[in-house]
Each structure stands twice: as structure tokens, then as C-alpha cells.
Amino acid sequence: MTNTTVYEETDMNEVEALLEYLKALGVDSHVVSPGYSYSAVHTKEIFLDRRAIREKFKDNQAFG
DSSP: OEEEEEOTTOOHHHHHHHHHHHHHTTOOOEEEEEOOOOTTOOOGGGSOOHHHHHHHHHTOGGGO
16 A cells, blocks of 8 residues: 655656556555645645645546
């Protein structure tokens, strides 16, 4: 099992390629989640808000 966090600048084509590569290695489950902002991190630009999350994940074939 893998766990991948998607941030504002994450290229979803790279995530899709990663999942295909891991599938070829026999990895059969994945957790892919958006990076949410939290108070300990002062650089907020890397995180996704609700609108950006929907946009980032909506058309990607890897997520069905």
C-alpha cells in the first residue's frame, strides 16, 4: 500500500504514471489525498482549497 499527497503544483500526469509504475511492481492499493493547510506550516501556497481539489482530481483517469 502507498500513501501519496497531492499539492497545488503536483502534476497529476506524474501521479498517474506513479500509480501505473507501482501497479507493475504489484502494489495493489493506494491512498491519494489532497494536501490540506495546517497551522504549523507558514507556506500556505502549496496547499489546495476545496475548489482546487475538485479541479485537480476531476478529469484524471487514475481516479476513475
